[in-house]
Structure formats: structure tokens, C-alpha cells
Amino acid sequence: MPFGPKSPMSNAELVEYTPKLEELAQSQGLDFYPVDFEVVPPSFMMEVAVYGLPVRMPHWSFGVRYIYQYIQHRMGGSRIFEVVFPGNPNRAYLVNNNSLPENTLVTAHVLGHADFSKNNELFARMQSQVGYHIVEQAAERAHRIDGAIDEYGQKRVEAVLDAALALEQNIDINFPINRPGFPExxxxxxxxxxxxxxxxxxxxxxxxxxxxxxxxxxxxxxxxAPIPPRPEYDLLWFIAHYAPDLEGWEQDIFLSVREESFYFYPVFACQIMNEGWASYWHARLLREADFLPQQLYLDAIKAHSDVVRPYAGEKSVSLSVNPYHLGFHMWERIIAEHGLETALQLRAEEDDFSFVRNWLDEDLAEELQLFSYTTRRGRGGEEQYVIQDRDIHALREAILHPKFNYGAPRVYVSEMGTDGGLLLQHDHQTDGKGLDLDRAQKVLEYIQRVWRRPVQMVTVDGKGREQVLERD
Incomplete structure (x- = not known):
């Protein structure tokens, strides 16, 4: 697809290579919605990466994330090559100070993402519910919130955003976005x-x-019927529909945050599969793109090596598995041993949980030197990281554990009293740990501001002792 007119195209050759890469990808069996590419300055790219979307609802927390990302970038710990938003069309942003080989690789990488998001069942289900124009939809939501700020004031709107964004991970994807209310x-x-x-x-x-x-x-x-009739894990939906005194514009904010969380969930739940798939295909497309100059290909493959190295960031040792590295090698092995048709079927049917559990075996884990780490105190009292074990089941679960429930604590609505009081329960047995009580108390404060009735939450502390947090 042609590049967006808003930014000057510094890599003129890329305009020529892009349609050829798209044609090559389709000839290899990839199937994707059109991709609109735009080349942007690094500052814009960083804002997109932090906010999650080119235009999004205003909130102070995004500024905090921006400062963190900026410091990481300046210290050499983070580099953003591209950001792509699935949809019809897909929206892809490339950095204008990338080299031509880097942006050529990124273009091929984006095509892999576009194929994955169109054909993976989880992505497709969320896309069909949210809609295929998230960038435009998010901009419209931001415009409505700006209007609410003009009408109700920054302080009131920010209090609602505090509560909604504090709960943005607390959704339940087992129900559709437009779900009915509880029976009366x-x-x-x-x-x-x-x-x-x-x-x-x-x-x-x-x-x-x-x-x-x-x-x-x-x-x-x-x-x-009691409210809720069963444990309710979608806190955003419940507050939007059952908070006793929530106004229409406040409900709109909660539902807007919820809808965006539904949109982003597949990106989170399929990160290893998706990044690995895109990395496999950018390597394969570049290798078979005989229209690329030899030196450009060699430089692009050097960039590929940087992307799929074992550890994320600049350090040679890390406790975090690089999803590009793990996913790339898993797909490479699957295609080599089982064929492309099997890979295409897996790409459609699985998410990271089933993918890692079914296809990360002992041989590949040993080849990639993947280990499960723990901490212990050294003789001088210092904290040391040591290999816990090489058990494949423990390794799989260590990789997947941060992905459960969107990475958030499992908290559910247990009861809404006749006086409108709200009782929340932390499912600590499933989480396997307690909450940070100070942070939990702050979130409870945010919730009470919009619930406007007493709010309680039952949880446990770090030692497993029951704690009841309250806000009146």
C-alpha cells in the first residue's frame, strides 16, 4: 500500500519494495487486510508506543510511562522499530531515522503481523466485536472525553479516568463486549x-x-435475583452498568476503556506467537526477495539477528524471555518438521498458552538454553539469581505465568448489598499470592470515588493472612 502523505519518505526505495514484498508474501500463502504504512519521527513513535494508540484519552499515567520509556531509550535499553495496529486496514508506523535495510525488514515484519491478526481466531473474534478501525474510534473517544473535561472539569473527569484505567486489565473475555445485563x-x-x-x-x-x-x-x-448472580470478574462492565449514581459520561469512559482493553487483549495473549510469526516471515521474505540489493539484504539480516537474539534489551543476561527469539525458533522448527499447512492451522487456532504448552519441548528448551530462575541471598546478604531447574513443565508455566488474567490480580465482585455497598474478593488461590496492600488500597479509593457507596475487598497479605480493605 502507498505510504501516508503526512510524513516525508526518507527511504525512497522502500516505496518501490513494499508492493513487491506484499505480492511475495501473498504468493507464499499469507493473507492480510491492506496495510497503510506511515513514516514518523522517533518522538511520535515513542508517544504511540506509550499511549498504545496515536490518539488516546488524556491521563497523567501516560506521561509517567512516557518518561520511563524515554529514559530507557536514552540509556540504550529500548528501541522501537515499528508499531502496528490490526484492523481493516492495518495501520503501521515506521521510524524515519531507521536505515533503509531496517525499514525494509520492518515492512516484511508488519506483513507477518497483518496475516496473523486477520487469521488468528482470538484476534478475529475481538476485531469483530470492537470493530476494524480502532485508531479512528480511539480518536473519537478522546474527543468525547475532551468535551467532558470542558463541561465537567479536569478534576472530575480525571477521577473517573483514574478508576477506569486502574481497572483496565480487569475484563472477562469469556463474555462478549455487548453482553446483556443480569436477570432481575x-x-x-x-x-x-x-x-x-x-x-x-x-x-x-x-x-x-x-x-x-x-x-x-x-x-x-x-x-x-442477587447482584451479581455469580462471581463477576469484568469489573469495568459491572461498574459501568451497576454503580448506583454513575452518570452517562462516566459510564462512557468506563466502557471506552473496556473496549480498548478487549482490543489489546489478543496482542497480550498471543505475543510469543505473533512476534515469532512476524519474525519468521520477515526473515523468509527477505531471503526470497530477489529484487532486493545484496548489501541491503545483508544489512537487513543483521538487524534480524538483533531482533531475535535470546534476550530483550542490551544486557547479555536477562530474566525475561524475548518473545521474538522464542517465537521465531518455535515457528521455524514447527514449519521445518510439520510443514507450512500445520503452522497456518496453529496460527489460526492457538494462543500463547496452548502454543507454549504444546510446542515448547525439552529439546528446543535445551537448544535455546531456557531456564527457570529464582532468587536467593548470597553470603554477604546480596540477592542472587540462580537457575531453579530445567523441568520443562515448570519452564512453560514460568513463561506463561505473567500472562494469566492480562497480568492483573484476579478480583471479582462478590456481592452488591441492598444499601449499594460493594464487596470485592481477591481470588488469591488462583493468583498464588497476595496483593500489595498499599496499591490495592489506592485502587479501592479510586473505585469508591465512582461507586459512591462503601467498598470492601477481601484479600491476603504477603504472608497469606486475610485482610479486609475498606473505603467509605
Whole structure:
């Protein structure tokens, strides 16, 4: 596709190479929506990487992230080659001070991403629900929030954004974006109207499944359904629809943050697969692109080596697996041993959880020297990182653990009282750890500002002792 007119094209040859790379990719079996490329200055690219979108709702937290990213960049710990937003069309941004070989590689890399996002079932499901024009949609949301600031003031709007963005990871992708509300009434359960039961009846009613059996033998009627009728993990949705005094513009902010979280979830949940797929295809396309000058190809492959090295950042040792490196080698092996058709099917059906568990085996882990690390105190009291073990199951789970529940603690709505009070429960058994109580208390404060009734959360501290946090 042609490059966007908003930025001067410093790598003129890339305009010529891009349609040829697209044609080559399609001839190799890739299938993608059109890609709109735009070359932008590094400052714009950094803003896009930090905000997550070219234009997004204003909030102070993005400024904090920008400073962190800027410092990392200046210290040589971070370099952003490209940012791509899946959609129809896809929107891709390249940095204008990249070399021609680097931007050629990035163009091929983006085509791999475009194929993945169109054909992966998780991406496709989220795209169909959110829509295929996230950049434009986010800009419209930002415009509405600017209007709310003009009408209600910076302080009020920021308080709502504080709460919504503090909960942006607390969604439930098992339900669609446009899900119905809870039923107001429910059928009375058998025995609810009879009060006390005989010993036999009481024991019988405690058998699995009996307590949930509906009274269908006449006269049962219905009762008011509790809110929520079951543990509710989508905190953004619940607050948007059930907060007692939430105004329309406040609900709009919560639902806007939720919708963007749905959009970004596949990027998070398929990072190893997606980055590995794009890295495999940029290497393959460059290798087979006989229209590229030899020196450009060699320089681009050097950039490829930098992208898929074992560790992210500039350090030679890291505790974080580089998803480009791991994903690239997993796809390379799968295609070599099982063929492209199998790879295309896996690309469509799996996410990182199934991909890593099913396809990262002992041989590949040994070849890539992947280990699970832990910490211990040295003789002088200093903290040291040591190899914990080479168990493949432990290794897989160590890689996947940060991905569970969007990387956020599992917190659910347990009960909404008749007075409007809200009870939250932290599912610490699933998380396997307690919460940072200071941070949890701050988030609870944000929630109470918009809930406007007492809010409690039951959790545990770092030693597993139950703690009840409260905000009135």
C-alpha cells in the first residue's frame, strides 16, 4: 500500500519494495487486510508506543510511562522499530531515522503481523466485536472525553479516568463486549419457601447439584435475583452498568476503556506467537526477495539477528524471555518438521498458552538454553539469581505465568448489598499470592470515588493472612 502523505519518505526505495514484498508474501500463502504504512519521527513513535494508540484519552499515567520509556531509550535499553495496529486496514508506523535495510525488514515484519491478526481466531473474534478501525474510534473517544473535561472539569473527569484505567486489565473475555445485563428475577430454588428441613432433607439437599435444582412442581414462583448472580470478574462492565449514581459520561469512559482493553487483549495473549510469526516471515521474505540489493539484504539480516537474539534489551543476561527469539525458533522448527499447512492451522487456532504448552519441548528448551530462575541471598546478604531447574513443565508455566488474567490480580465482585455497598474478593488461590496492600488500597479509593457507596475487598497479605480493605 502507498505510504501516508503526512510524513516525508526518507527511504525512497522502500516505496518501490513494499508492493513487491506484499505480492511475495501473498504468493507464499499469507493473507492480510491492506496495510497503510506511515513514516514518523522517533518522538511520535515513542508517544504511540506509550499511549498504545496515536490518539488516546488524556491521563497523567501516560506521561509517567512516557518518561520511563524515554529514559530507557536514552540509556540504550529500548528501541522501537515499528508499531502496528490490526484492523481493516492495518495501520503501521515506521521510524524515519531507521536505515533503509531496517525499514525494509520492518515492512516484511508488519506483513507477518497483518496475516496473523486477520487469521488468528482470538484476534478475529475481538476485531469483530470492537470493530476494524480502532485508531479512528480511539480518536473519537478522546474527543468525547475532551468535551467532558470542558463541561465537567479536569478534576472530575480525571477521577473517573483514574478508576477506569486502574481497572483496565480487569475484563472477562469469556463474555462478549455487548453482553446483556443480569436477570432481575430468578426461579425459586426447591425448598426455599419451606424454611427448615428434616435431617434427611437437609442432608439430601447438600448433595452435589441438588441445591441448584429448580422447583418445577407448581407454586415455586420467582424471587429477586442477587447482584451479581455469580462471581463477576469484568469489573469495568459491572461498574459501568451497576454503580448506583454513575452518570452517562462516566459510564462512557468506563466502557471506552473496556473496549480498548478487549482490543489489546489478543496482542497480550498471543505475543510469543505473533512476534515469532512476524519474525519468521520477515526473515523468509527477505531471503526470497530477489529484487532486493545484496548489501541491503545483508544489512537487513543483521538487524534480524538483533531482533531475535535470546534476550530483550542490551544486557547479555536477562530474566525475561524475548518473545521474538522464542517465537521465531518455535515457528521455524514447527514449519521445518510439520510443514507450512500445520503452522497456518496453529496460527489460526492457538494462543500463547496452548502454543507454549504444546510446542515448547525439552529439546528446543535445551537448544535455546531456557531456564527457570529464582532468587536467593548470597553470603554477604546480596540477592542472587540462580537457575531453579530445567523441568520443562515448570519452564512453560514460568513463561506463561505473567500472562494469566492480562497480568492483573484476579478480583471479582462478590456481592452488591441492598444499601449499594460493594464487596470485592481477591481470588488469591488462583493468583498464588497476595496483593500489595498499599496499591490495592489506592485502587479501592479510586473505585469508591465512582461507586459512591462503601467498598470492601477481601484479600491476603504477603504472608497469606486475610485482610479486609475498606473505603467509605
Amino acid at each position: 428475577r430468578m426461579e425459586r430454588r426447591r425448598g426455599e419457601e419451606t424454611g427448615s428441613k428434616s435431617g434427611f432433607q437437609g442432608r439430601f439437599g447438600e448433595l452435589p447439584g441438588e441445591a441448584e435444582e429448580l422447583d418445577t412442581e407448581g407454586g415455586g414462583g420467582s424471587v429477586r
